[in-house]
Amino acid sequence: xxxxxxxxxxxxxxxxxxxxxxxxxxxxxxxxxxxxxxxxxxxxxxxxxxxxxxxxxxxxxxxxxxxxxxxxxxxxxxxxxxxxxxxxxxxxxxxxxxxxxxxxxxxxxxxxxxxxxxxxxxxxxxxxxxxxxxxxxxxxxxxxxxxxxxxxxxxxxxxxxxxxxxxxxxxxxxxxxxxxxxxxxxxxxxxxxxxxxxxxxxxxxxxxxxxxxxxxxxxxxxxxxxxxxxxxxxxxxxxxxxxxxxxxxxxxxxxxxxxxxxxxxxxxxx
Amino acid sequence: xxxxxxxxxxxxxxxxxxxxxxxxxxxxxxxxxxxxxxxxxxxxxxxxxxxxxxxxxxxxxxxxxxxxxxxxxxxxxxxxxxxxxxxxxxxxxxxxxxxxxxxxxxxxxxxxxxxxxxxxxxxxxxxxxxxxxxxxxxxxxxxxxxxxxxxxxxxxxxxxxxxxxxxxxxxxxxxxxxxxxxxxxxxxxxxxxxxxxxxxxxxxxxxxxxxxxxxxxxxxxxxxxxxxxxxxxxxxxxxxxxxxxxxxxxxxxxxxxxxxxxxxxxxxxxxxxxxxxxxxxxxxxxxxxxxxxxxxxxxxxxxxxxxxxxxxxxxxxxxxxxxxxxxxxxxxxxxxxxxxxxxxxxxxxxxxxxxxxxxxxxxxx
Amino acid sequence: xxxxxxxxxxxxxxxxxxxxxxxxxxxxxxxxxxxxxxxxxxxxxxxxxxxxxxxxxxxxxxxxxxxxxxxxxxxxxxxxxxxxxxxxxxxxxxxxxxxxxxxxxxxxxxxxxxxxxxxxxxxxxxxxxxxxxxxxxxxxxxxxxxxxxxxxxxxxxxxxxxxxxxxxxxxxxxxxxxxxxxxxxxxxxxxxxxxxxxxxxxxxxxxxxxxxxxxxxxxxxxxxxxxxxxxxxxxxxxxxxxxxxxxxxxxxxxxxxxxxxxxxxxxxxxxx
Numbered sequence: 050x051x052x053x054x055x056x057x058x059x060x061x062x063x064x065x066x067x068x069x070x071x072x073x074x075x076x077x078x079x080x081x082x083x084x085x086x087x088x089x090x091x092x093x094x095x096x097x098x099x100x101x102x103x104x105x106x107x108x109x110x111x112x113x114x115x116x117x118x119x120x121x122x123x124x125x126x127x128x129x130x131x132x133x134x135x136x137x138x139x140x141x142x143x144x145x146x147x148x149x150x151x152x153x154x155x156x157x158x159x160x161x162x163x164x165x166x167x168x169x170x171x172x173x174x175x176x177x178x179x180x181x182x183x184x185x186x187x188x189x190x191x192x193x194x195x196x197x198x199x200x201x202x203x204x205x206x207x208x209x210x211x212x213x214x215x216x217x218x219x220x221x222x223x224x225x226x227x228x229x230x231x232x233x234x235x236x237x238x239x240x241x242x243x244x245x246x247x248x249x250x251x252x253x254x255x256x257x258x259x260x261x262x263x264x265x266x267x268x269x270x271x272x273x274x275x276x277x278x279x280x281x282x283x284x285x286x287x288x289x290x291x292x293x294x295x296x297x298x299x300x301x302x303x304x305x306x307x308x309x310x311x312x313x314x315x316x317x318x319x
Numbered sequence: 320x321x322x323x324x325x326x327x328x329x330x331x332x333x334x335x336x337x338x339x340x341x342x343x344x345x346x347x348x349x350x351x352x353x354x355x356x357x358x359x360x361x362x363x364x365x366x367x368x369x370x371x372x373x374x375x376x377x378x379x380x381x382x383x384x385x386x387x388x389x390x391x392x393x394x395x396x397x398x399x400x401x402x403x404x405x406x407x408x409x410x411x412x413x414x415x416x417x418x419x420x421x422x423x424x425x426x427x428x429x430x431x432x433x434x435x436x437x438x439x440x441x442x443x444x445x446x447x448x449x450x451x452x453x454x455x456x457x458x459x460x461x462x463x464x465x466x467x468x469x470x471x472x473x474x475x476x477x478x479x480x481x482x483x484x485x486x487x488x489x490x491x492x493x494x495x496x497x498x499x500x501x502x503x504x505x506x507x508x509x510x511x512x513x514x515x516x517x518x519x520x521x522x523x524x525x526x527x528x529x530x531x532x533x534x535x536x537x538x539x540x541x542x543x544x545x546x547x548x549x550x551x552x553x554x555x556x557x558x559x560x561x562x563x564x565x566x567x568x569x570x571x572x573x574x575x576x577x578x579x580x581x582x583x584x585x586x587x588x589x590x591x592x593x594x595x596x597x598x599x600x601x602x603x604x605x606x607x608x609x610x611x612x613x614x615x616x617x618x619x620x621x622x623x624x625x626x627x628x629x630x631x632x633x634x635x636x637x638x639x640x641x642x643x644x645x646x647x648x649x650x651x652x653x654x655x656x657x658x659x660x661x662x663x664x665x666x667x668x669x670x671x672x673x674x675x676x677x678x679x680x681x682x683x684x
Numbered sequence: 685x686x687x688x689x690x691x692x693x694x695x696x697x698x699x700x701x702x703x704x705x706x707x708x709x710x711x712x713x714x715x716x717x718x719x720x721x722x723x724x725x726x727x728x729x730x731x732x733x734x735x736x737x738x739x740x741x742x743x744x745x746x747x748x749x750x751x752x753x754x755x756x757x758x759x760x761x762x763x764x765x766x767x768x769x770x771x772x773x774x775x776x777x778x779x780x781x782x783x784x785x786x787x788x789x790x791x792x793x794x795x796x797x798x799x800x801x802x803x804x805x806x807x808x809x810x811x812x813x814x815x816x817x818x819x820x821x822x823x824x825x826x827x828x829x830x831x832x833x834x835x836x837x838x839x840x841x842x843x844x845x846x847x848x849x850x851x852x853x854x855x856x857x858x859x860x861x862x863x864x865x866x867x868x869x870x871x872x873x874x875x876x877x878x879x880x881x882x883x884x885x886x887x888x889x890x891x892x893x894x895x896x897x898x899x900x901x902x903x904x905x906x907x908x909x910x911x912x913x914x915x916x917x918x919x920x921x922x923x924x925x926x927x928x929x930x931x932x933x934x935x936x937x938x939x940x941x942x943x944x945x946x947x948x949x950x951x952x953x954x955x956x
Contacts, residue, residue: 169840170884186885187840187868221374222413224400226427227478236426240417269869269880270845276870283872287772287847 083301090298091291098295106273107281108299110192111258114277118196118257119250122204126253127246130208131234145209152202159199160266167194167267191268192275200257207249211242251311255304326350327514328482332370332380332390342366342538345380348482348514355517355529359557363538364518365410368486371516372407373400384481401430406475410487412467414459420446420470421455427478445473449507464492465500472507483508483515489524501527522561526550534558552672553597565603565642567596576673581639584615586668595674600633600645602670606663607654614665622660625651632656636664734928736935737783739767739774741790741918743814743850743874743892747951748788754947755938762931770873771849778803778923785926786935788918790814791849795919805929808921811940812953815893816850816857816914817905819881824904826887831858831912837866839887842877845870850877853914854890861912878903892916894952915954 091098098104132138133145151159167174167185178184185191215238223237239246261279268275270284278300285293327349334342342363348354358364369375371382373389376397382390384405389398406427414423421442428438446452449469459467468488475483488504489497505528508515519525525532526546534542534549534557542554553559559566569578571589576582578596585596604610610617624635632651634644642664646656656662740748745768752764767774767784771794778784778798787804788811789795795808820828826839834841843865844851851870858865871877874891881889882902896905908914920939926932938944945955 164880164883164885168883168885184840187842218409218411219413219415221369221372221400222407222409223415223426223430224374225372225403225405225407226430226474227401227404228426228430229401232430236430237415240415243417265872266876269842270871271867271869274868284845284847284870287770287845289847 086294086297086301089290089294091294094291095295095298098292099299101292103272103276103281103285103292104296104299107276107278107296110189110273110276111278111300114189114192114196115200115254115257115260117193118200119204119254121193121197122201122253122257123246123250126201126204127208127239130205131212131238133205134209134212148205149202151199152206156199156260156262157266160195160263163195163198163263163267186267187269187271187275189268189274192264192277195263195267196257196260199260199263200253203252203256204249207245207252208242211245211249212238215241248311251307255308258304259300326385327352328371328516329381329383330367330371332367332377332382334366334370334375334377336366340366340538342370344533344535344538344540346533346540346543348516350514351512352531353508353515353517353529355519355525355532356535357519357522357525357532357561358535359520361537362520362535364520364535365486366538367535368407368484368518371482371484372405373398373403404478404481406478406480406483408468408471408475408483408485408488411491412459412471414462414467414470414474416459418459419455420451420457420459420462423459423470424474424477427474431478442473442477445477446470449473449503463496465496468492468500469503472504476507476511481513483511483513484518485516486518487520488517490519490521504528534561551599552674554595554674559597563600563643563645565596565598565600567598567640569594569596571673571675579640581618583640583666583671584668585671585673587673589673589675592675597672597674598642598666598670600643602666603642603644604665605634605644605646605650605654605656606665607661609663610665612665614667616666616668616671617663619661619663622656622658622662625656625658636662733761733763734931736762736764736785736928736931737767738764738786738788738935739769739777739782739784740786740788741771741774741849742768743790743894744768744788744918746898747812747894747948747953750947750951751939751944754943755935758938759931759934762934764935772847781925783925783927784923785928785932786920787923788920788939789849790916790918791852792917792919793852794849795921798921798923803924805922805924805926806933806936808919809936809940810917810956811920811944812918812948813956814916814918814952815954816853816890816908816916817893817896818908819878819889819891819896819903819905820887821881821884822902822904824906825884828888828906830906831861831863831908834858834865834888834890835863839866840868840885841866842869842871842880842886842889843867844874844877844889844891845872848873849916850874850891853916857890857908857912857914860914861908892952897952917956918953 129148133141164171164186166172167177169175169178169184169186174185185194219237219241220233223233228236259279260277261283264275264277265280265283270276270280272281276284278296282293282296282300285296327347329347331345332342336342340363344363344367346354346356356364356367366375370377370390377390377392379392381388384403388396389403390396415426418426421439424442424446425438428441429435443455446454449472451466451469451473454462454466454470459470462470468491472488489500492500501524508528517525517529529546532544532546532549533540534555536555536557542549542558549558550562553562553564553566556566567578569576569583570592571594572591574588576585576589576594576596583596604614609619618639620636620638622634623637623641626633627648630648632646632648634646634656636642636644644664738748748766748768752766756762756764771789771791774787774789775794775797778787779801787795787798798804799808818828818831818834820826826833833839843854846852846855869886871880874895877886877889877891878895878899880886882899893905896903920936922929922932922936949955
């Protein structure tokens with residue numbers, strides 16, 4: 050007995066041909082470079098390359114820095130987003146503009162700005178350095194600062210948008226049930242924007258993981274201390290092409306794994 | 320209107336929402352009574368709910384519950400919503416979709432720092448009382464309209480509030496469920512000791528569930544009374560519509576009432592001045608020939624519109640004075656009444672309700 | 685009409701590179717861009733100008749700008765387009781098929797790779813040498829006196845990345861002196877290193893004397909003693925794929941000529 054196609058398919062119909070063509074063209078823009086990358090992978094030496102200390106150091110730094118940046122973004126970004134969405138204070142649009150700036154600026158410019166502010170001779174960096182001896186540039190913490198700087202706007206923007214779009218009547222309902230403002234935030238507001246918050250954090254992590262310009266400008270480049278995966282690729286390209294390709298493969302694999310695991314949840318955020 | 324009741328809700332409030340809308344109401348709801356605030360959409364009902372619940376401050380006036388002042392702008396007193404012990408059942412219920420039914424119901428208790436075990440105990444008890452046993456773990460999204468409504472009610476009642484506030488509790492339901500739940504709701508309202516305020520646009524809900532009805536139109540209360548009083552003596556076109564009555568603006572002079580140049584004979588003496596006439600549709604009789612009997616008010620007219628409502632029929636007659644008339648289908652058929660039929664109407668003077676007073680925007684005062 | 689110098693900044697200036705990897709893809713793209721530029725340039729209309737695409741190491745920026753001006757003055761029908769960048773990036777572009785006419789590298793190893801690939805049209809010749817210097821912020825706040833100071837861990841020391849010529853030479857000099865540097869960062873190119881030293885964010889580094897000179901007092905240079913010194917050798921060559929080999933050859937000759945050498949000396953380069 051041959052299985053018949055469900056009748057439902059008849060009514061769905063094929064999408065318009067033009068859409069398919071354009072869609073495939075768009076897809077190829079993404080697929081072709083990856084195919085090119087795969088074509089250059091030195092498969093036989095791959096395991097050796099991947100276990101080299103250059104790669105393992107860079108991977109460790111990238112993972113640590115990107116996760117730290119994501120954590121800080123959540124800790125500081127969510128409250129800031131809440132203030133922007135729920136309170137009306139003077140200069141709110143200016144604040145929102147400033148917070149969005151790292152998205153617009155070239156990351157290198159961001160790194161330079163960080164240097165001017167937090168560098169050894171920086172506006173804040175100099176007094177902080179003299180008082181506490183803390184020097185951020187050329188340190189792992191510097192990497193965290195640089196990646197947080199460029200990635201946190203993703204959290205803020207996503208969360209602010211979600212807070213604005215949520216139905217605020219639920220917060221009112223919670224209040225009539227006796228919930229304090231903190232309880233409302235904890236048990237109603239945040240859970241309701243949960244999906245959006247998650248996708249915001251994933252975007253933040255992704256941006257932090259791939260960050261290059263601000264990192265190399267502010268934190269410098271030293272294996273084991275500040276050389277994250279993107280920096281290792283960049284430096285490796287000059288002479289050790291195979292290492293660079295191997296690292297690129299690692300980055301693509303890690304990123305794809307994270308993004309695919311989230312699957313539809315990415316788009317189903319309310 | 321003075322504030323008197325110390326047991327119950329007293330509200331005297333003026334609230335300007337925006338340039339276009341202003342709420343200006345006063346009402347007292349004693350404990351153990353159900354009061355309905357009945358009005359069309361946009362009348363200000365939700366604003367009133369928000370003000371009483373503490374989600375919106377009033378501009379002028381005072382809200383007090385059991386003698387405790389909740390909102391008094393003049394003395395700068397404003398008790399925020401979370402401190403008022405008011406149980407609210409919202410239109411659309413607003414059940415928290417990320418929490419289970421039990422967690423929803425227990426929410427108020429948990430927010431007030433009741434231990435989880437006790438909160439769950441009490442919540443389950445209420446769920447059972449409302450016929451929702453076994454639905455603990457369900458999500459609000461999986462509930463039927465009727466179930467959701469009862470969960471919302473349980474959620475409001477479990478905190479043992481001082482006032483029960485219901486905002487259009489049945490309007491989200493389909494007609495059949497609505498009729499069923501109206502009964503359940505009525506029972507639970509009666510079982511609640513404190514004052515109960517029911518906000519609705521549905522006259523059936525108001526007339527069947529409430530002891531007292533306040534009609535609210537455009538931010539103001541235009542008539543208050545028992546359901547019967549309003550039905551029999553509506554004072555505004557809207558109220559008359561609810562009651563299904565005819566509402567006519569007229570002028571009395573020398574004991575004679577004239578409406579649109581047509582004289583109406585009324586039973587009781589009436590002093591000169593503007594008056595409002597209401598005639599119930601069932602008080603008008605239809606004849607195919609000029610009647611010869613006691614009714615003092617008869618005239619010839621034509622049937623403009625026929626509306627069949629099952630065993631009853633509503634007719635609209637035309638000049639000289641348009642009226643809505645209600646007859647049985649049998650009568651209509653027997654007289655062969657249809658659009659365009661020439662008929663005579665007859666109204667007894669005793670059936671004509673006269674209310675003295677100037678009308679402003681159609682409201683008799 | 686003279687077309688502007690085109691600096692293919694996204695490829696060659698490391699400051700602007702924003703995301704990781706795939707430079708060979710970008711090399712291909714830059715090759716494409718260069719092809720378009722070359723094609724467009726030739727369809728200028730009024731008077732057929734010969735375009736000469738010269739890929740030169742970043743450290744030659746200022747010197748070659750002057751050489752370009754002088755050469756164009758002497759040969760008005762030629763339009764020199766300078767493509768500046770790290771020698772290894774330039775090498776990559778050539779190997780990927782960029783339509784470069786002349787290649788001036790900051791070290792011989794990059795040039796050797798180009799020769800091995802059979803891309804050259806003549807024998808490379810050394811046209812300049814560059815001396816390394818220890819570079820410190822203006823005023824030398826850390827009190828650096830010699831290569832040995834670069835082993836002090838309390839200082840923030842920067843070098844060019846090992847894969848870049850200036851980094852390679854710096855490490856050779858340090859090895860010669862028997863110093864193990866306490867490196868805090870490997871900057872992708874000499875410019876980046878210089879910028880950070882000038883800003884005072886690094887205490888010391890090693891780069892070319894020409895770079896020090898180009899900051900015009902922004903940084904101080906400390907000479908490296910003779911026995912530890914390493915000289916960078918800059919070869920220049922006409923490429924096999926040059927569209928106008930005669931003009932390209934003229935350019936190479938100009939660079940090694942007295943006039944060209946004088947310009948290079950002005951900018952701090954040592955004679956070959």
